[in-house]
Amino acid sequence: MTTARIDARFAALKAEGRAGFVAYVMAGDPDAATAAKILAGLPAAGADLIEVGFPFSDPMAEGPPIQRAAQRALAKGMTLAGTLDLVRGFRTGDTTTPIILMGYMNLVISRGFEAFARDAAQAGVDGLIVVDCPPEEAGPMADALDAAGLSLIRLATPTSDDDRLQTIVRRTSGFVYYVSVAGVTGVKEADAGEVAPHVERVRNASGLPVAVGFGIRTPQRAAEVARVADAVVVGSALVDEIAEAVEMNEDVTKRVLSKANSLAKAVRAARTGQTAV
């Protein structure tokens, strides 16, 4: 199995002595062309890894911001195939930033595990998060991802005790995503003090870097979490910028990338004692 881009990126971050900034955007939000521009601009804005959501009609683990993002994308006709096209386009300009797809099981089942894994790998995807697929249901999908050299990224949560962590980290690679709050995306706020010991537990159980997400909206919060985690994921706050820019008739790409940049700066400065801009 190759997880080359993800492993290389976390190795580089470790060498730099800082946490990574992971930006989440929804494919096709607010439309395919704008999403492609946002994606292309994220590395220069400071994203070390990018999560690309593929929209699903029934996103049961998402709070209102990402639910609405999925609805905007679906209304503009975004599909899983269209999501892979976006990644393919991104890869013509960037061959080093890891891309993780994030979404729900039914689209993956519907496409077929082997076909999905093959097409995603060919498009330049590095890993997959399936929100409603716990390890118990992941066997055949994990086989297909392994065969195509894609990482299956697992979620650990505040409800995962040490026994459960052993189940979660089996057959995972790349990194582990620690869900910092019990809840849906973008509603409750994470507390860096509470998160720290869990990150340590997950790191010990998995031997992998730990990215923390769900509930990180501001540069300040991102910096706090960046002091204890290997990477910080921000999704809803970026997606909200898209919604607001669309509503205010502003330049969507500029606004999202500016927000991403302020978050990235905060994450980069977090362990050097500098004040985030």
Added chain:
Amino acid sequence: MNTTTNSGPIRPNDYSAYPDADGRFGAFGGRYVPETLMPLVYQLDAAYRAAKADEGFQAELGGFLQHYVGRPSPLYFAERLTKHYGGAKIYLKREELNHTGSHKINNCMGQILLAMRMGKTRIIAETGAGQHGVATATVCARFGLPCVVYMGAVDVERQKPNVFRMNLLGAEVRPVTSGSATLKDATNEALRDWVTNVHDTYYLIGSVVGMHPYPEMVRDFQSVIGHEVRQQVLEAEGRLPNALIACVGGGSNAMGLFHPFLADEGVRLYGVEAAGEGVGTNRHAAAINGGRPGVLHGSLSYLLQDQEGQVTEAHSISAGLDYPGIGPEHSWLHDVGRATYLTATDRDSLDAFKLCAELEGILPAIESAHALARLDQVTKDVGKDGIVVLNLSGRGDKDVATVAAHLGMDI
């Protein structure tokens, strides 16, 4: 008996062995939930298994079913419907006579006792037509637990009397505006609540859907229907019926009727899905007849979806059947050929609603009217010497405004 069907998997030797330890009925079922919920799902499974084996729990539940719900419900020989169809003898299992007017309370009573046994202090539920919401609000009132019911904003609008009933019973009804603002979205919202309030909240699911162990647990609580029918039909006729028939949305009233008869291969099982404006249109709710297997709300089962796997909106005159999925055990019974899934359109069901009212003096729920609508076929299949038992799962008082509107009347 181990027989094969003309297509699909081999029938099992022992239906009662399902679901397996992974929550699977053949290929269907499972636990497709976010990781945050997995420990809770295991806790629920362990608590349910302990309660199921506990005679004290079963006795307590039996007491409430008898004295509060009003069980057993009668098995009534529908003489005039029988004469009308001119085929098999038709018996109606009168679930509409239960407290709150449908079979939903059987499951709610079981789950509320389990929730209290688990020390949970807050109850959430989803509802479509409002029958499950009313039943949940009822048991919450009876046991003094706070209750939040998620209901699609569209359904809140078309089922106002039930919203008011829930409010009178002390429940908070939260209209859901996300997605298509109907039952599937209310279910999404209830799951979001559960994942956010993991410490004190019990999710009281209303049908044989969702992640393991819900399909099994709800089936078990509803199986009181089939167990009573078995005893009642033996008393009345001295033999088992030839066929059972029930409407299927998620499928809890059908599963509760069918399950005690699964091993009796001589008893034919018929589920009736809502065909809305026709299975050939895109406005129906027939997951088995018009869908394909997919994952929604925690389990793999037949599902209405587009080519890519986006869940499509269901349509039915009946809010209680207006759901794009179906319980995984039904999907399995269909695939192994043990049960047959028919359909009835909005129009068929309205006709059956009127017929039942006029011939038997019973206003059936528009959901149950879907099953009544296929008595034509089933009584013929079974023939004149046969016996058919239909689950009259709910009463139709809640539906009079809908029926009037479709008949072009103003009331």
